[in-house]
Amino acid sequence: MRYLHLPILAALFFLVIQCRSVPVNPELTQTVTDAKLLGVVAPKTLAQTNNDLTVGCEVLDRDYADYHKYKDYLEALGIRKIRLQGGWAKTEKEKGVYDFAWLDSIIDDAVSRGLEPWLETSYGNPIYEGGGTKYLAGGWPTSEEALAAWDRWVEAMATRYKGKVHEWEIWNEPDINESFFQDQTSLVNLQIRTAEIIKRIDPDARIAGFAWADWRPNEFVNCMTMIRDAGKLDLFDWISYHFYHYRPEDMYKTVDAMRDSLDKYSKKIILRQGETGAPSKGYMGGAISKYDWSEISQGKWALRRMLGDRGRDIATTIFCICDMNYFKDSDAINIKNVKGLLESDDDNNILRRKQAYFAVQNLVAVWDLMEEVVNHNNITINADGSWSVYEFKDSKGLNSFVVWEDSKVPDDNVTLTPVQITVKYGNFRKPVCVDIRTGNVYKVEYTRQGSDWTFTVPVYDCPVYIVDKSRISFKQTL
Numbered sequence: 490m491r492y493l494h495l496p497i498l499a500a501l502f503f504l505v506i507q508c509r510s511v512p513v514n515p516e517l518t519q520t521v522t523d524a525k526l527l528g529v530v531a532p533k534t535l536a537q538t539n540n541d542l543t544v545g546c547e548v549l550d551r552d553y554a555d556y557h558k559y560k561d562y563l564e565a566l567g568i569r570k571i572r573l574q575g576g577w578a579k580t581e582k583e584k585g586v587y588d589f590a591w592l593d594s595i596i597d598d599a600v601s602r603g604l605e606p607w608l609e610t611s612y613g614n615p616i617y618e619g620g621g622t623k624y625l626a627g628g629w630p631t632s633e634e635a636l637a638a639w640d641r642w643v644e645a646m647a648t649r650y651k652g653k654v655h656e657w658e659i660w661n662e663p664d665i666n667e668s669f670f671q672d673q674t675s676l677v678n679l680q681i682r683t684a685e686i687i688k689r690i691d692p693d694a695r696i697a698g699f700a701w702a703d704w705r706p707n708e709f710v711n712c713m714t715m716i717r718d719a720g721k722l723d724l725f726d727w728i729s730y731h732f733y734h735y736r737p738e739d740m741y742k743t744v745d746a747m748r749d750s751l752d753k754y755s756k757k758i759i760l761r762q763g764e765t766g767a768p769s770k771g772y773m774g775g776a777i778s779k780y781d782w783s784e785i786s787q788g789k790w791a792l793r794r795m796l797g798d799r800g801r802d803i804a805t806t807i808f809c810i811c812d813m814n815y816f817k818d819s820d821a822i823n824i825k826n827v828k829g830l831l832e833s834d835d836d837n838n839i840l841r842r843k844q845a846y847f848a849v850q851n852l853v854a855v856w857d858l859m860e861e862v863v864n865h866n867n868i869t870i871n872a873d874g875s876w877s878v879y880e881f882k883d884s885k886g887l888n889s890f891v892v893w894e895d896s897k898v899p900d901d902n903v904t905l906t907p908v909q910i911t912v913k914y915g916n917f918r919k920p921v922c923v924d925i926r927t928g929n930v931y932k933v934e935y936t937r938q939g940s941d942w943t944f945t946v947p948v949y950d951c952p953v954y955i956v957d958k959s960r961i962s963f964k965q966t967l
Contacts, residue, residue: 490713512964517844517927524931524947528965533567533601533854543570553813555837556595559663567853570605577642578614584620600653607656611759621901626821631675636830647690656695659683660701676713684724697727700763704743714752722755730761733776735898737794762798764807766828774824788848788926789899789951796891796952800879851928858883874909888916889956907945915942923954930963
């Protein structure tokens with residue numbers, strides 16, 4: 490009779506094994522490590538976060554993507570701000586006649602979800618002579634008629650979205666337009682007149698100027714000098730930049746140079762990282778595309794750049810939420826741009842979440858714990874190589890830190906190698922190691938001598954996070 494129970498016992502044994510299995514994300518390429526897996530980070534929705542991160546929701550003005558086909562993925566990502574473009578040419582197709590319905594539907598939906606849109610006043614409008622174009626790298630309005638029309642559109646938009654849009658940006662990457670190098674005066678005048686209109690409508694509005702594509706020190710000085718001499722520096726809260734580099738850490742020498750230059754004009758104006766991301770496939774369209782990218786290296790790049798910004802207290806953005814179908818029009822890019830966290834088809838339909846979506850979602854889940862940046866000189870890495878490391882302190886006084894090997898462009902290697910890392914004057918209780926890309930939480934070995942902690946941390950060319958176990962929410966093994 491007891492043999493009759495063997496199938497039942499086998500089934501029960503299988504269920505027990507299943508229940509004890511680790512809930513790793515099957516949509517992610519898993520790391521290879523001997524570290525003990527404790528569980529997986531639980532994502533946070535908008536309602537559970539308090540971050541100042543931005544995700545790019547651009548190109549809707551040219552229909553290269555469709556907000557309403559990806560909007561449901563925004564709340565689950567947990568990033569609070571979205572960057573939008575105002576689309577003058579899409580709104581005013583007939584002189585003096587505005588149709589804001591397309592933009593109303595986006596902003597109203599975003600606000601209803603708890604998202605905070607910031608709106609860029611780009612691009613031009615070819616229905617006016619001298620009005621510029623609606624495309625990337627196109628000219629801005631310069632004629633008297635076009636500038637008057639621009640003023641009316643900006644005023645109408647600022648009035649319409651007062652109370653819903655609190656942050657603005659003026660023009661996108663003007664420095665990739667050939668005419669920029671012959672005529673910065675008209676661009677500076679456009680920045681000033683636009684900011685003045687927005688501030689008149691909404692005195693509390695916060696405004697980012699320029700959105701530089703690259704570091705151009707002579708032109709930067711020229712533009713900032715004109716703004717200073719006009720007595721208009723106080724109009725701007727940020728100067729934004731984009732800066733694409735294959736190895737993300739390479740941008741910070743440039744950022745530091747830009748900060749030093751900006752400090753000569755104002756220490757109140759903040760630098761804002763307004764747009765940058767990596768593709769999920771190589772040799773497609775857009776910046777840094779000439780590399781054999783994959784979804785693994787795309788996710789690594791995003792985490793390295795965003796955490797590099799966090800370690801420097803730079804307001805940061807990930808570009809962008811979904812792939813962009815630039816080939817639909819005669820734009821500066823004429824192919825699909827695959828920097829999206831979501832894969833889309835040629836009709837703007839969303840096909841699936843890429844691995845980078847989950848990587849950024851995991852970062853958002855722990856971002857709020859990185860409350861205060863502290864002295865990174867307290868950390869010593871006892872291994873060869875080039876390393877990025879940033880230490881933080883939370884509201885409970887507990888320390889945490891992120892670390893990754895940064896010597897080259899992210900690749901597809903997923904093997905974690907243990908290295909010894911010492912933190913002087915640390916305050917930890919029960920630290921664990923989070924591989925942010927996968928969300929996997931591992932046991933971390935450590936020793937302690939007074940306030941000095943030495944960890945054996947499994948690392949690779951992607952950020953891992955040492956943080957107190959009690960501070961993170963994760964699905965544990967049973």
